[in-house]
Amino acid sequence: MTGDLGVAYFAEIHEQPQALERLLARMPEIDAVAKQLVARAPAIVRLVGHGTSDNAASYGVYAFGLLPAWTAVRDSISLTTYYDAPLDFAHSAVVALSQSGRTPDVVEYVVRARAGGAFTVALTNEPESELAHAADVVVALEAGPERAVAATKTYVNELATLALLAAAVAGRGPEFEDGVRSVAGLLADALEPLARSTRALATAFAYVGRLYAIGRGLEYATAREVALKLTETCRVAAEPLTATDLVHGPVAAVDPLFPVWTIASDDAALPMAVEAAKRVLAAGGMLVASGNAAAAIRGASYTLPVPAAPNPVLAPLLSVLPGQLFAGALALAKGLDPDRPVGLTKVTLAS
Amino acid sequence: MTGDLGVAYFAEIHEQPQALERLLARMPEIDAVAKQLVARAPAIVRLVGHGTSDNAASYGVYAFGLLPAWTAVRDSISLTTYYDAPLDFAHSAVVALSQSGRTPDVVEYVVRARAGGAFTVALTNEPESELAHAADVVVALEAGPERAVAATKTYVNELATLALLAAAVAGRGPEFEDGVRSVAGLLADALEPLARSTRALATAFAYVGRLYAIGRGLEYATAREVALKLTETCRVAAEPLTATDLVHGPVAAVDPLFPVWTIASDDAALPMAVEAAKRVLAAGGMLVASGNAAAAIRGASYTLPVPAAPNPVLAPLLSVLPGQLFAGALALAKGLDPDRPVGLTKVTLAS
Numbered sequence: 185m186t187g188d189l190g191v192a193y194f195a196e197i198h199e200q201p202q203a204l205e206r207l208l209a210r211m212p213e214i215d216a217v218a219k220q221l222v223a224r225a226p227a228i229v230r231l232v233g234h235g236t237s238d239n240a241a242s243y244g245v246y247a248f249g250l251l252p253a254w255t256a257v258r259d260s261i262s263l264t265t266y267y268d269a270p271l272d273f274a275h276s277a278v279v280a281l282s283q284s285g286r287t288p289d290v291v292e293y294v295v296r297a298r299a300g301g302a303f304t305v306a307l308t309n310e311p312e313s314e315l316a317h318a319a320d321v322v323v324a325l326e327a328g329p330e331r332a333v334a335a336t337k338t339y340v341n342e343l344a345t346l347a348l349l350a351a352a353v354a355g356r357g358p359e360f361e362d363g364v365r366s367v368a369g370l371l372a373d374a375l376e377p378l379a380r381s382t383r384a385l386a387t388a389f390a391y392v393g394r395l396y397a398i399g400r401g402l403e404y405a406t407a408r409e410v411a412l413k414l415t416e417t418c419r420v421a422a423e424p425l426t427a428t429d430l431v432h433g434p435v436a437a438v439d440p441l442f443p444v445w446t447i448a449s450d451d452a453a454l455p456m457a458v459e460a461a462k463r464v465l466a467a468g469g470m471l472v473a474s475g476n477a478a479a480a481i482r483g484a485s486y487t488l489p490v491p492a493a494p495n496p497v498l499a500p501l502l503s504v505l506p507g508q509l510f511a512g513a514l515a516l517a518k519g520l521d522p523d524r525p526v527g528l529t530k531v532t533l534a535s
Numbered sequence: 536m537t538g539d540l541g542v543a544y545f546a547e548i549h550e551q552p553q554a555l556e557r558l559l560a561r562m563p564e565i566d567a568v569a570k571q572l573v574a575r576a577p578a579i580v581r582l583v584g585h586g587t588s589d590n591a592a593s594y595g596v597y598a599f600g601l602l603p604a605w606t607a608v609r610d611s612i613s614l615t616t617y618y619d620a621p622l623d624f625a626h627s628a629v630v631a632l633s634q635s636g637r638t639p640d641v642v643e644y645v646v647r648a649r650a651g652g653a654f655t656v657a658l659t660n661e662p663e664s665e666l667a668h669a670a671d672v673v674v675a676l677e678a679g680p681e682r683a684v685a686a687t688k689t690y691v692n693e694l695a696t697l698a699l700l701a702a703a704v705a706g707r708g709p710e711f712e713d714g715v716r717s718v719a720g721l722l723a724d725a726l727e728p729l730a731r732s733t734r735a736l737a738t739a740f741a742y743v744g745r746l747y748a749i750g751r752g753l754e755y756a757t758a759r760e761v762a763l764k765l766t767e768t769c770r771v772a773a774e775p776l777t778a779t780d781l782v783h784g785p786v787a788a789v790d791p792l793f794p795v796w797t798i799a800s801d802d803a804a805l806p807m808a809v810e811a812a813k814r815v816l817a818a819g820g821m822l823v824a825s826g827n828a829a830a831a832i833r834g835a836s837y838t839l840p841v842p843a844a845p846n847p848v849l850a851p852l853l854s855v856l857p858g859q860l861f862a863g864a865l866a867l868a869k870g871l872d873p874d875r876p877v878g879l880t881k882v883t884l885a886s
Contacts, residue, residue, distance in 0.1 A: 227578040227626060228606065235783030249614040253621045255579065257608040262752040262777075263600040266803040270604045275578060289779075334784075394745050394772040401613040416784040421745040421793070423774040426613075428640070432586030433767040436876040442772070452617040467878045525787040527818045 193332035193417070193512050193522035197505070198375055203337040204368040204501075206326035207344055211361055214345065217305055217321050218352030224303045226277035230259035232293050233281035236335040239412060240281055240342035243405035243500055247343075247350040250402075250497055254353070264296050265289045273300030278319075279346070280306050283330060283338045285313025294318045307345050309338060323349070332523045334417050336508050339409055340371075343501050351497075363494040367501045370491045374502065378488065378509050385472075385486050386513035389443070395420055396434060397445040397507070398460055400427040401453030403475065406500050410445060410474075410507030417515040417522040427453070427460035435460075438469035446484070447503050448475040451496040457481070474506040475499070544683035544768070544863050544873035548856070549726055554688040555719040555852075557677040558695055562712055565696065568656055568672050569703030575654045577628035581610035583644050584632035587686040590763060591632055591693035594756035594851055598694075598701040601753075601848055605704070615647050616640045624651030629670075630697070631657050634681060634689045636664020645669045658696050660689060674700070683874045685768050687859050690760055691722075694852050702848075714845040718852045721842045725853065729839065729860050736823075736837050737864035740794070746771055747785060748796040748858070749811055751778040752804030754826065757851050761796060761825075761858030768866040768873040778804070778811035786811075789820035797835070798854055799826040802847040808832070825857040826850070 229248050231241035241258045248256035259278075263269045266289075278297045282290050285308035295318050298304045306319035309327050316322040327341040344364050351360035395414060399407035407424040414422035422445075425434055430444075438444065444464045448457045454477055461471055461481045473481035474488040476499055481487070488506035493499040515522040572580075580599050582592035592609045599607035610629075614620045617640075629648045633641050636659035646669050649655045657670035660678050667673040674696055678689040695715050702711035746765060750758035758775040765773035773796075776785055781795075789795065795815045799808045805828055812822055812832045824832035825839040827850055832838070839857035844850040866873040 234779055238780075238783075245611055246614060246618075249611065249620045249622065250618060253623070255622055255627075257610070259608070260596055260600065260752075261779075262804055262807075263597060266807070267597075267601060267752060268803070269600045271600065271606055272604070276606075396772075401611075401618060412784050416787045419788040419790070421747075421772055421774065421785075421788055423772065428585055428612075429589075432589075433763050433876075433879065434772075436767045436878050437770040437772055438878070439770070452619070453613055456613075456617070463878070527787050527789075527814070528784065 189516055190512050190522040193334060193336065196330060196332055197336045197508050197512070200337045200340050201368040201372040203327045203341050204344055204364055206328070207341050208361060208364060210324060210326060211348065211357070213323055214348050215352050215357055217323055218349055218357065220303065220321065221277055221353050224277060226303065227275040229254055229256035230276050230278045230297070231256055231281070232259050232261050232278065232290055234287055234290065236339045236409060236412065237281035237283065237342060239405050239408040240339055240346065242408055243343050243402065244279060244346040246402045247346045247497060251350040251356060252354040261289050261293050265292045271300070273297045273302035276302040278302045278304040280304065280315060280319060281342055282308050282315050283335055285310040285315035291315050291318050307342060333525055333528050334413055334522055339504065340501055347497055363498050366494045367498050370502060371505060374490055374505060378506050381488060382506060382510040383513045385510060386517040389514055390517050392420060392443055395422040395443050395445060396430060397422055397424045398427045398430050398457065399447035400456045402451060402497065402500055403447040403449050403453065403503060406447045406503040406507070409504050413508055413511035414514070416525045416528060417511045418518060418520060427456040430460045431463050435463050435467050438464055438467040440468050440470060443470045443472055445472045445474065446481050448473055448477040448481050449496065449499040449503055450477040450492065451499065454480060475503045540867055541863050541873040544685060544687065547681060547683055548687045548859050548863070551688045551691050552719040552723040554678045554692050555695055555715055557679070558692050559712060559715060561675060561677060562699065562708070564674055565699045566703050566708055568674055569700055569708065571654065571672065572628055572704050575628060577654065578626040580605055580607035580628045580630060581648070582607055582630050582632070583610050583612050583641055585638055585641065587690045587760060587763065588632035588634065588693060590756050590759040591690055591697065593759055594694050594753065595630060595697040597753045598697045598848060602701040602707060603705040612640050612644050616643045624648045624653035627653040629653045629655040631655065631666060631670060632693055633659050633666050634686055636661040636666035642666050642669050658693060684876055684879050685764055685873055690855065691852055698848055714849050717845045718849050721853060722856060725841055725856060729857050732839060733857060733861040734864045736861060737868040740865055741868050743771060743794055746773040746794045746796060747781060748773055748775045749778045749781050749808065750798035751807045753802060753848065753851055754798040754800050754804065754854060757798045757854040757858070760855050764859055764862035765865070767876045767879060768862045769869060769871060778807040781811050782814050786814050786818050789815055789818040791819050791821060794821045794823055796823045796825065797832050799824055799828040799832050800847065800850040800854055801828040801843065802850065805831060826854045
């Protein structure tokens with residue numbers, strides 16, 4: 185019935201464990217970049233990217249904050265690139281993320297930050313790209329060619345690269361190398377059961393037009409990425425919110441036809457997700473719970489648990505999988521092609 | 536017909552020019568805080584707040600970036616407050632925003648940042664609040680008692696306080712004091728005409744369930760605040776996006792029943808708003824254009840222009856007005872009370 189819809193999208197989700205293994209072979213390069221970062225001792229790590237890469241940057245804030253206890257931020261690209269603000273980059277490191285390495289304002293940002301004295305690192309699938317050449321150093325993401333417009337394996341490898349880099353800076357490289365290897369195995373095992381359960385769920389969601397995806401802390405990146413997959417592949421207006429944002433306003437819009445997808449992982453931010461879920465139920469909303477602590481979300485209509493990660497910092501690499509699979513399944517249920525969303529192209533050259 | 540719905544909400548919008556005048560009387564205190572900031576020469580200004588205050592923080596990134604060319608960021612509250620990450624605060628300043636001064640995790644963040652060596656500034660309507668006592672110094676926002684749950688005058692005074700503080704740090708306090716005084720006059724003049732045009736527009740939007748609000752750079756804060764007002768008062772799932780975020784995915788969800796509210800102001804980020812609007816039209820979406828460069832958005836179905844500000848950095852104080860008024864008008868058109876949105880309370884003690 186669905187013909188060839190989503191062939192590339194699902195193949196790339198299934199390739200994620202192998203993509204992680206390819207990245208692990210780059211550990212010596214990641215260690216070398218980490219050594220350079222430690223030598224620079226930046227006052228601030230500025231993360232930049234758009235779309236999926238910006239979602240990965242949200243994760244980078246926590247990976248650097250929790251492992252070496254460094255201040256990392258998603259920086260404003262426009263302040264430097266369009267407004268020409270003469271910020272002081274001398275004590276900064278930049279980590280620029282781009283699948284293609286061709287996003288024009290990310291490249292321009294790196295050129296200016298480097299000229300201003302920043303130490304610049306490019307994370308890209310294309311080590312010969314403009315971005316890679318603009319930066320001081322490059323780490324190849326090793327996700328391999330991505331044919332579906334909606335990125336999946338690039339996102340997971342961006343998270344893993346940020347985790348490995350932050351861990352190496354903190355002197356915990358080998359521990360996280362083992363951790364990412366375990367995650368690759370856990371992802372492989374989880375694929376088939378989750379593909380089945382998300383297909384079953386998709387039929388119940390065929391008429392959903394709007395949705396909130398909530399997470400906090402480490403899992404805010406997951407909420408953003410799940411929302412983006414649903415928006416681009418299924419034309420659902422899916423908005424990511426921190427669990428705390430939700431109760432500061434948007435909970436007022438929730439009704440029984442307005443599902444809230446909660447990412448619940450067993451870490452210090454879990455109580456906020458649990459509390460937000462209670463507020464959603466009180467407002468009459470319908471809950472989907474995913475993450476390794478999905479069972480902690482009482483009253484969820486649907487639960488899509490994932491295995492626990494070897495370290496809470498690595499949980500987001502697993503938490504995104506149900507959302508990726510569900511977005512693809514829902515696209516098929518709606519007769520849409522997740523490989524070629526309407527109105528999108530692979531590289532967004534307009535910045 | 537509408538009885539007493541929204542009486543406080545509209546009264547508070549109309550009070551905004553007076554609230555700005557009250558704030559201007561605090562200029563000596565703002566100057567004193569600016570001097571302390573200059574003496575500390577922070578490597579990074581960390582802005583924290585939730586909801587409307589977090590939207591104002593988005594503006595603060597640009598006010599500090601464009602005036603003294605300081606790096607300011609919306610910091611992660613959870614990293615410090617829940618995850619206990621031992622970040623280095625010694626070279627940081629903190630600007631904490633809270634209408635009530637009672638938001639628990641913002642207070643806790645300030646306590647920890649100050650203990651870690653940060654210079655901490657509270658911006659609040661309540662100079663005797665917990666937050667004010669936790670910080671090194673406080674600037675009273677002078678918005679006055681706010682009775683509607685959906686904040687309006689607090690937001691505008693938060694923007695003005697951030698602009699005046701950043702300008703004073705840059706040695707441009709008097710220029711911006713004059714600028715904010717002009718803005719108060721321009722706001723007063725714009726109120727009645729915009730109240731009429733937004734009421735006319737509201738009837739056309741009574742059945743809209745979802746909307747994107749887009750802006751970039753300085754006007755991203757406006758997009759966030761307009762979206763929040765629509766979500767909390769009208770139960771519209773309104774998502775704020777940068778003009779660039781939109782073309783990196785969400786444009787795929789746009790259709791003729793999906794309005795996109797574009798904030799267009801005459802500054803360096805305007806070309807991005809114009810380009811994003813073209814993409815919305817190509818996708819069959821319907822455009823509303825506001826801001827002082829609303830006329831630059833070709834093909835908009837509705838245009839809600841505001842007067843030009845004396846300085847582009849002050850434009851957002853005016854740009855938010857059409858959105859505030861429209862959200863109130865749409866709430867009334869739907870029979871909802873903007874003073875008391877369903878499921879929300881004034882102070883969100885759950886963090």
